[in-house]
Amino acid sequence: MSGRVGIIGIGQSAFRSRRDDASYPDLVREATTLALNDAKLDLDGIEAVVYSLSPDAMVGIGNAERVGVDAVGARNKRFLRINTGGATGISSVAAAYYHVAAGACDVVLTAGADKVGECGDSQTVLNKIWDPTYERQLPLGTINMLAMSAVRYMHKYGMTEEDMARVVVKNRSQAAKNPNAHLRRETTIEEVFASRYISWPIKLFDCCPQSSGGCAMVLASESYIKERNLDAVWITGVGHCSETYYIGDRMGTGFTADHADAYALSRCFARSYKMAGITEPRKQVHVAELYAPFSNTEFHSIEAAGLADPGQAPAMLREGDFQLGGAIPVNASGGVLCTNAIAVTAMVRVAEVALQVWGRAGGHQAQGARVGIASGNGGDHQFFGTIVVEA
Amino acid sequence: MTVKAKVGVIGVSIMPRVMDDRRSLEELLFEVTRQALHNAGLTIEDIDGIVVAGNDQYDGRAISVMAASGSVGGVDRDILSTPSAGEHAFVMGALRVASGLYRTQLVVAWSPTEVGSMSEAQRLAADPYFHRRLPLDELSTHALQASAMLAAVPGLEAMAEKIVAKNRGNGAHAYPDLASGELAVAPQRWPLPAGMAMAPVAGAVALVLASPDYVSEHSSDVAWISGMGWATEPGFLGDRDLAQAPALQAAAEQAYKAAEITDPGTSFEVAELSDATPFQELLAYEALGLAPRATWSERVADGSFGANGKLPVNLSGGSLTLNPVFCTGLIRIAEVAQQVLGRAGAHQKAGVRTGLAHAASGPAMQYQTVVVLRRGEQGAAS
Amino acid sequence: MELLKRQETWNITYTHALGETASWFFVQLRDHAKLYGKRDAKSGRVLVPPRAFSDQTLEPTTDWVEVGPGGKIETFSIVYEEFNGLPPPPYAFGYVQLDNADTAIGGFFKGVDLTDPKAASEKLRIGTRVVTKFAEKRTGDVLDFWFEPV
Incomplete structure (x- = not known):
């Protein structure tokens, strides 16, 4: 493959509990306009759109990407939607990347929005992600699904509730420096x-x-960026990997992935690191935005990224390694723990590391960051996407 | 699409109608996947990545790809889903191979009939701001489109009836076991009389895509994607002229440019066009450059698009015969791939070198995709 | 300005085919209060709940194996928050590897006082032996059984 793929524009809302001033497509348009302004482009300059949207039921509109077509200016253009659950946002960036890497397009927009606050029953919706045969009758939701990962991680490595609380304290203090974060x-x-x-x-x-x-x-493609002398940061690694749908298969005997850990995420990082030529992540990665909607899951994500040995993340976090000013800041934006608009949460991870390696992260800038990594998790801790961004 | 690497279709499995409760949805997808892998002559170990498409509201699952993933070999593999349309999974899979980062992709779409009312599920796609209170299921949007076309083109009813007869005739030949029996016709929506659209059936479809180096290493028979285009209409019906198909024209332009097709009317030996209603097939003739509307009457009458015509359209019978709603678009592509590969069975046309597939999805054909497939050197058509 | 809102509810009914494998499992559960797994011949693992194929090997599973009623806890959670459509809290549920099975099946834990989270979590710690209890009136779903620490 010749020619790199660069990021030339980023837009994100100031995330809030509710946005009664804006409809769902209005929010998509808001982000689109911000990204186009950042790229100094108008809609005519966009050749294709990848629409980022996870469960329809969360916004309460079936195939809600259809009402988003105009918000992203896609009329008569290439348009498709990606959904990998919580990983949707990073999968959408990857899908946009493939458009350019394939040579099909020079400039591609990916955009989306969510109004989780308008869904009165998000855990009810999320119960419906489990199969109707064996699991849906159980009170499964995303919270207790990951609580069960915490229980296994505690049992395996000795994590405490205090270790979990330290993640919250770190991320909230970082979110306080990020004007777009929700819990500040x-x-x-x-x-x-x-x-x-x-x-x-x-x-x-x-x-x-x-x-x-x-x-x-x-x-955008490297040739497009070079010809116009644009400012950009570069996507140098992209990877996806999945594990079994059945949580109960991630335990017992003879399993491949342990529900305590994030096995497929580590496989996923291996793929994107290989593509980016990263062999020693602890030395080569400067900043990370890792998808962790609950405090405990930040630990196994850090380990899957190769930034800590298995079970060592809590101790390293305690030493301050993963906070702003530490060895490798993790979730300098405050992370998913402070902002979760599901359809775009994993895209925000890529956007935030891009801003970091670009030197445009403002109050939560990690000094000297040149190489950043982002991850997204979706399904029942099932789909994982990773991206490496470099200055 | 001018891409870095060529992309070929090497395996196809179409289950246009599944008639029993022996399998759960997960088990059905397992079966269609195994068939496609077998058809391509490879195993799941050869698959680098997967793209699937299902519709959460049809499936009754909040994130359809979750349940499907294990069935299609997603465990420990790279899997994406494009819930906007079945054919978008094909587009995404093709882009991934074209990027040079993948040698193979498995593409799967499905459409069950486990929902109490398909119409009810579809009406949830009307936005809650302006349209939810209207009875807007997909058949209603197709009826609105038919209505707009009837107003624009005189004498259309007779042509529509002939197209229904043509496609059902083809369908009875192509899938005699599935097309016969108690097949239900969709409820009436004026101006679509009962019988002018088929009620939904359950179905699934899978294709295997491969890069040129994979194809040559394995001496696979191949249908190369020589052109691919995709585009969307706006979201609100009121913003569209439903008697025109600008997004389909845009998609065709992309595909023909890449395939270097200047005269579509004489470039293909076979075509599969989306035909949720016969009016949509007519509209596609024009937007794809096969026949402008002024010539529809004559071309329909002279059988140009019939099984023995110059360009047979929908030898499979189309969705006017079998209508697994969410995968009808991807099935059009799969049918053309089979024709080009010489694997279409009962409805194989002899000597197919180049085929045209048109996939449409959503309200009144909102999403339009066009794929041109050409037989590879190794490809042997019977 | 006046900002309007509109309440909408989704309520759609589905009739899901369970397929031959799950149907057989639930009939045994309903009629005989017995639990079975299905073996993946390639890996030798007994999958419980039974699947028609293994998502790891992508091969069809072969023979039925009776599992349980004893087993051990593989993970659990105790829910203290009320959610729409879910049982009133607190309740405990999780995954149990039944004897002769290689994977874990989800179910409720009963017979543990959940008032104090710390004490309850000790009673349910990973590795705790449990026994499967069956409801007298069984309908053929996973709520026909639950687990109690031995």
Whole structure:
């Protein structure tokens, strides 16, 4: 493959609980306009659109991408939608990447939005992700699904609830520096412990919020960027990998992936690192935005990214390695724990590392970052996407 | 699409109608996948990536790709889903191979009939701001399109009836076991009389795509994608002239440019066009450059697009015979691939070198995709 | 300005075919209060709940194997928050590897006082032996059984 693929524009909403001033397509348009302005392009300059949208039921419109066509200016243009659950946003960036890498297009927009705050029953919707045969009769939801990962991780490596609280404190303090983050108030370990249990061992403060807002990015071919002398950062690694749908197959005997860990995420990082030529992530990666909607899942994500040995992430986090100013800041934006507009959450991960390696992250800039990694998780901890972005 | 690497179709499996409850949806997808892999002469170990498409509201699953993933070999593999349309999975799979990053892709779409009312599921796609209170299921949007076309072109009813007869005749030959029996016709929506659209059936379809180096290493028979285009109409019906198909014209332009087709009327030996209603097949004749509307009457009467005509359209019988709603678009592409590969069975046309597939999805053909397939050197058509 | 809102509810009914494998499993459960897994011949693993094929090897599963009623807890959660359409909290559920099975099946845990999260989590810790209990009136779904620590 000749010719790289660059990011030339980024737009994201200031995420909030509700956006009663804007309809769902209005939010998509808001992000699209911000990204086009950032790229100094108008809609005519876009050749194709990848629409980022996870479950329809979350926005309450079936095939809701259809009403988003005009919001992204796709009339009579190439347009398709991607859905890999929570990983949708990063999969959409990857899909846009393939458009350019294939040589089919020079300039591609990916955009989406979510209004999770308008869904009165998000855990009810999310229960419907499980199969109607064996699992849906159980009270499965995304919170207790990952609480069960926490239980296994605690058993395997000795993580404590205090370790989990430290993730919350770190990410909230970083979100306080990011004007687009949803939960921006700093907190303390005591406050996390004082919050009520949702699904043991996950407490309210260990959980992400339900956010409304949009995100969009413009990708372009190297020749397009060079010919116009544009400012860009580069996508140098892309990977996806999945594991079994059945949580109960990630335990017992003879399993491949342990529900304590993020096995397919580590395989996924191996793919994107190989493509980017990264052999020693702890030395070569400067900043990471890792999809972790609950505090405990940041640990196994850090380990899957090769930034810590299995089970070592809690101790390293305690030492300050993953905070802004530490060795490799993780979720300098505050991460998913502070902002979760599901359809674009994983796109925000890519957007944030792109801003970091671009030196445009503002108050939460990691100094000197040149190589960043982003990840997204979807389904029942099933689909994983990773991207490497370099200055 | 001018791409870096050529992309070929080397395996196809079409289940245009599944008539029993022996299998769960997951098991059906497992079966269609195994058939496609077998048809391509490879195993799941040879598959680098997968793209699938299902519709959450039809499936009754909040993220359809989750349940499907294990069935199609998604475990420990790279899998994406394009819930906008079955044919978009093909587009995405082709782009992935064309990027040079993948040697093979498996593409799968499906359409069950487990929902109590397909119409009810479809009406949820009307936005809650302006349209949810209207009875807008897909058949209603097709009826609105038919209505717009009837107003624009005199004498259309008779042509529509002839197209229904042509496609059902083809269907009875192509899939005699499936097309016979208690096949239901869709409920009436004026101006579509009962019988002018088929009720939904369950179905699934899978294709295997491969890169030139994979094809030459394995001496696979291949149908090369020589052109591919895709485009969308706007979201609100009121913003469209339903008697025209500008997005299909745009998609055709992309595909023909890449395939270097200047005279579509004489460039193909076979075509499969989306025909949720016969009016859509007519509209596609024009937008694809096969016949402008002024000539429809004559071309329909002289059998140009009949089984023995110059360009047989929908030798499979189309969706006017078998209508697994969400995968009808991808099935059009799969049918043409089979024709080009010489694997179409009962409805194989002899000597097919180049075929045209048109896939449409959504309200009144919102999403339009065009694929031109050409027989590879190794490809042997019977 | 006045900003309007509109409440909409989705309520669609589906009739899902369970297929031959799950149908057989649920009939045994309903009529005989017995649980079975199905073996993946290639890996030798007994999948519980039974699947018609293994998503790891992509091969059809072969023979039926009776599993349980004893087993051990592989993971659990105790839910203290109320969610629409889900049972009133607190409740405990999770996954159990039944004897003779290689994978874990989901079910409720009963017979544990859940008032104090810490104490309850000790009673349900990973590795705890449990026994399967069956409802007297069974309908053929996973709520026909639950697990209690031995």
